[in-house]
Amino acid sequence: MRRLRDWLGGNAAAVVSLFFLVGLFVLALAAPLIAPYPPTGQNLGNTLAEPSWAHWMGTDDLGRDVFSRLIHGAPSTLFASFLAVSVATVIGVPVGLLAGFMGGWVDDVISRVIDTLLSFPGIVLAIGVTGALGIGLTNAMIAVGIVFSPGLARLMRAQTLVVKQELYVDASRCFGASLSRILLKHVAPNAIQPVIVQVTLLLAVALLAEASLSFLGLGVQPPLPSWGGMLARAYNYMEIAPEQMYAPGIAILLTALAFNTLGEALRQALDPTRRRR
Amino acid sequence: MLANSPRLRLVGRRFVQIIPVIVLATFVVFGLLKLVPGDLAATLAGEYATEARVAQIRAEYGLDDPFLVQYGRWLLNAVQLDLSRSFQSNEPVLDQILHRFPTTMLLVVGALLISLVVGIPLGILAATHAGSRLDTVVTSLSSFGVALPNFWLAMILVATLSLSWGWFPATGAVRFASDPQGAIWHAVLPSIALAAGGIAEVVRQLRSALIEILSSQYVRTLYAKGLSPAAILWKHGLKNVAVTLLTVIGLLISRLLGGAVVIEAVFAIPGMGSMVVRAAIVKDFPVVQGVVFTMVILVIAINMVIDLLYTVVDPRVALK
Numbered sequence: 001m002r003r004l005r006d007w008l009g010g011n012a013a014a015v016v017s018l019f020f021l022v023g024l025f026v027l028a029l030a031a032p033l034i035a036p037y038p039p040t041g042q043n044l045g046n047t048l049a050e051p052s053w054a055h056w057m058g059t060d061d062l063g064r065d066v067f068s069r070l071i072h073g074a075p076s077t078l079f080a081s082f083l084a085v086s087v088a089t090v091i092g093v094p095v096g097l098l099a100g101f102m103g104g105w106v107d108d109v110i111s112r113v114i115d116t117l118l119s120f121p122g123i124v125l126a127i128g129v130t131g132a133l134g135i136g137l138t139n140a141m142i143a144v145g146i147v148f149s150p151g152l153a154r155l156m157r158a159q160t161l162v163v164k165q166e167l168y169v170d171a172s173r174c175f176g177a178s179l180s181r182i183l184l185k186h187v188a189p190n191a192i193q194p195v196i197v198q199v200t201l202l203l204a205v206a207l208l209a210e211a212s213l214s215f216l217g218l219g220v221q222p223p224l225p226s227w228g229g230m231l232a233r234a235y236n237y238m239e240i241a242p243e244q245m246y247a248p249g250i251a252i253l254l255t256a257l258a259f260n261t262l263g264e265a266l267r268q269a270l271d272p273t274r275r276r277r
Numbered sequence: 278m279l280a281n282s283p284r285l286r287l288v289g290r291r292f293v294q295i296i297p298v299i300v301l302a303t304f305v306v307f308g309l310l311k312l313v314p315g316d317l318a319a320t321l322a323g324e325y326a327t328e329a330r331v332a333q334i335r336a337e338y339g340l341d342d343p344f345l346v347q348y349g350r351w352l353l354n355a356v357q358l359d360l361s362r363s364f365q366s367n368e369p370v371l372d373q374i375l376h377r378f379p380t381t382m383l384l385v386v387g388a389l390l391i392s393l394v395v396g397i398p399l400g401i402l403a404a405t406h407a408g409s410r411l412d413t414v415v416t417s418l419s420s421f422g423v424a425l426p427n428f429w430l431a432m433i434l435v436a437t438l439s440l441s442w443g444w445f446p447a448t449g450a451v452r453f454a455s456d457p458q459g460a461i462w463h464a465v466l467p468s469i470a471l472a473a474g475g476i477a478e479v480v481r482q483l484r485s486a487l488i489e490i491l492s493s494q495y496v497r498t499l500y501a502k503g504l505s506p507a508a509i510l511w512k513h514g515l516k517n518v519a520v521t522l523l524t525v526i527g528l529l530i531s532r533l534l535g536g537a538v539v540i541e542a543v544f545a546i547p548g549m550g551s552m553v554v555r556a557a558i559v560k561d562f563p564v565v566q567g568v569v570f571t572m573v574i575l576v577i578a579i580n581m582v583i584d585l586l587y588t589v590v591d592p593r594v595a596l597k
Contacts, residue, residue, distance in 0.1 A: 116301040119576045120569065121535035124553060125305075128569045131557025132312035204424060211426050212539045216554050235432055235543065242436040249429035256424035264420075 014265030017258035024255060028074040036068055040223045050243075058243065069225040070247055076226050077255070080141045080210040080219070081203045087145025088152050089199060095149070096156025097188060101164055110153070117150035123209060130218045137210075137226070140219045144209045148202055155198055159191035166190070193270045200263035204256040211252050227252050284588050291581055298577060303355060306570045307348050310562055320560060321364065360567040365559060370567035374549060378571070379453050381548035383460060384540065385533045387468030388475055392529060395472070396479025397522075403480060404487035405510060415480060422477025427536050431470035431543040438466060448545040467544045471536050475529050479522075486521035490514050519590040527583040531576045 027034060051058045058066050099110035117125075122144075129143035163169065169186050177185075213219035214228030215235075222229060227248040234244035313320055318335040326334075334340070339347060354361065360370040403415040438444045445466045451459035490496060491514055499509050538550030545551070549568050556564035 112297050113301060116298045116305065119298065119302060119531070119580065120305070120573050121531050121538075121576065123535035123538055124550075124569055124572050127538065127553055127557050128306075128309050128565050129312060131560060131565050132309045132562070134314060135558065208424075208426050212428060215428055216539060216542055217558060218554070231426075231429060231432065238432060238436050245429065245432050245436070249426065249432075252426050252429065253421075253424055256426070257420065260420060260424050 011261075011265040011268070013261050017261040017265075020254065020258045021262070024074055024258075025078065027071055028078050031071045031075055034071055036065060038068065040064065040225075066230075066244070066247055069230060070227070070251055073220075073225040073227045073230065073248070073251075076137060076220050076224065077207060077210060077252075080137055081206040081259075083138065084141040084144040084148065084206040084209065085199055085202050087142055088148035088202065089195075091146065091149035092152030093156050093188075093192075093195060096153035096158075097160050097183060097191070099153070100157040100160025100191075101183060101187060107157070111157070114150040114154050114157075117147075118154070120147070122147045123212060126209065126213065127216070127218060130213065135218050135221070137214070137220045140213045141206070141210060144206055144213070148206070152195060152198060152202075156191060156195055159194055160187055163187050163191045194267075197263055197267040197270060200259060200266055204259035204263070207252065207256050207259065284585070287588060288585060291584055295577060295581055299574070302573045302577065303352055303570065304348065306566050306573065307351050309566060309569070311344065313562075321562075355570065360570065361563040363556075363564050364561045365556075365564075370563050373552065373564065374567055374571050377547060377549045377552055380460075380546060381534070381537050381541070381550060383453055383464045384467050384471060384537050384546070384548065385530065387461075387464050388471035388533050388536075389526070389529060391468055391472035392475030392479050392533075393526075396476040397483060399476070400480040400483030401487065401510070401515075403484045404491065405506075407484075407488050412484075416484070419477035419480040422473050423481075425473055427470050427474055428539045428543050430473050431467065431540050434466050434470055435543065449547075463544075463546075467537075467540045467546060470543070471533055471540050474536065475533060478529060478532075479525055482521055482525045483518060486518045487514055490517045520587060523583050523586055523590060527580050530579050534572050534576065 095110060099107045099114075126140065126143040126147050129146060130140045133139040133143065164187055169182060172182055172186055210219055210226075211228035211231070214226045215232045217232065220226035220229050222233075230248040231245055231252075234241070234248070237244055310317065316331075318331045318338070318340050319326070321338075322331045322334050339350065342350075351361075358371055360374070362369055363373065366373075399415050399419075403412045406412050434445075435448075439446065446463050449463060451463050453460040491510075496509060496513065499513060500506075504512075537548065538554060540546075541548045541550035542554060549571070553565055553568040556562075556568070
């Protein structure tokens with residue numbers, strides 16, 4: 001516990017965030033065991049009910065238990081965030097590494113492509129890609145991942161430019177190390193730290209993107225539960241049951257906040273200038 | 278007298294640099310079509326189309342030509358401001374975009390203004406009182422702002438300010454050209470919802486940039502010289518964060534354009550965002566391509582203007 005806190009730079013908020021996220025993961029994995037009702041079980045005799053002992057967060061427009069849907073929405077939300085960020089990492093990190101290390105025309109070409117992709121408003125490009133690939137959560141998040149990748153590539157490139165000047169890189173080259181060995185053993189591990197911070201922060205952005213896309217009807221498809229999709233339904237009943245929108249919205253807000261807090265704490269913990277002070 | 282100024286040369290150089298970016302952007306926009314799995318013609322024709330109809334569509338859109346030929350044809354049309362026709366309504370895509378463009382821009386500009394008007398004072402306050410309770414409150418609020426789903430905030434605003442209290446219209450938009458006052462009235466809530474993340478971004482960036490400047494060597498010299506803290510802040514501190522502010526504005530415009538897409542859905546605003554979402558759902562690809570293309574050109578153009586403004590704010594940029 002103490003060590004965990006030290007590692008996060010003595011940041012209490014970051015520890016709370018970490019516990020919140022771990023709790024959310026457990027909840028997501030154990031969703032079928034914990035949720036009191038099946039997430040798609042309708043009860044048209046009891047729609048838009050107020051919170052009660054039987055239904056902690058009330059029921060939605062089809063009489064489905066909001067609490068159960070919230071819990072069952074967690075796995076797809078977390079899966080979506082991690083899928084998008086994984087796609088971004090798998091594309092962005094090697095491309096940035098290559099551009100930074102090779103330099104010359106390779107760097108020029110890759111940098112122009114990165115500049116171009118970064119000019120697209122992220123969510124609009126993601127909507128376009130989702131429309132082309134076909135609507136659905138997996139496609140939507142692959143699209144979001146593609147949209148994130150140039151940002152990670154640019155960061156990795158900048159880091160690689162710094163690290164490749166280091167003496168140990170020259171030394172290993174003199175010892176006859178192969179290009180792939182230099183990249184994987186020496187450059188990548190020393191350039192990756194800010195990328196890890198960025199990846200943590202991107203998880204929050206991906207979460208918000210997933211919620212937005214599901215809200216727009218481009219992500220998780222009904223009747224499967226998702227937080228963004230629940231908000232889309234709540235939107236339709238805003239006039240008669242405005243309380244429907246609180247639970248999913250707060251869930252999105254807290255999870256995004258936890259990812260951000262953790263990312264910022266990591267940034268501080270990994271920042272060498274701050275540690276010295 | 279301007280002919281040989283370094284600024285003008287910079288303008289020329291930027292124009293040359295921007296051309297490959299625009300070409301690549303068109304390539305990406307056109308390439309979206311190539312992501313469609315399976316036979317594009319069959320997808321466009323719909324589920325129950327006959328073989329003949331599929332073949333007709335294939336011929337009509339030249340889908341049998343090599344990719345580069347198709348791309349070249351599309352680019353040539355785009356250069357002549359022909360963004361093809363919507364599959365759904367058969368209207369020219371450009372006309373639809375031009376019709377909806379002012380509505381979306383009103384939201385984006387409104388949100389940008391709110392972000393700056395609220396964000397700049399808060400950022401300055403937090404930076405000049407760094408480490409104080411005020412700073413903690415402002416910083417925590419901006420953390421919330423970053424994590425807040427903007428469409429959820431929009432829904433809360435509609436539920437309270439519009440539906441319960443009736444202060445603002447809940448949905449729709451009025452064209453600015455026909456009724457400016459009504460248009461702004463309709464744009465207030467969407468702009469506020471859109472601006473929440475923007476305010477947070479302005480506060481965070483401005484705060485950290487200003488703290489860095491206020492703790493620099495030359496500011497210490499200014500203190501030693503006997504300047505008052507207020508004079509240092511207004512005369513020296515803010516002049517030096519102008520560059521940061523410009524960068525944030527460029528970033529924000531791109532992000533607000535994206536955010537407007539979702540916000541327009543909440544307020545049922547007939548702008549470019551609701552247009553692209555609908556088009557993506559019904560697979561109306563010319564419209565999707567048209568909107569994405571317009572937005573990316575807009576962002577590239579704005580970034581170029583901002584690059585030029587750097588030279589005004591910081592003359593060292595032009596001399597390099």
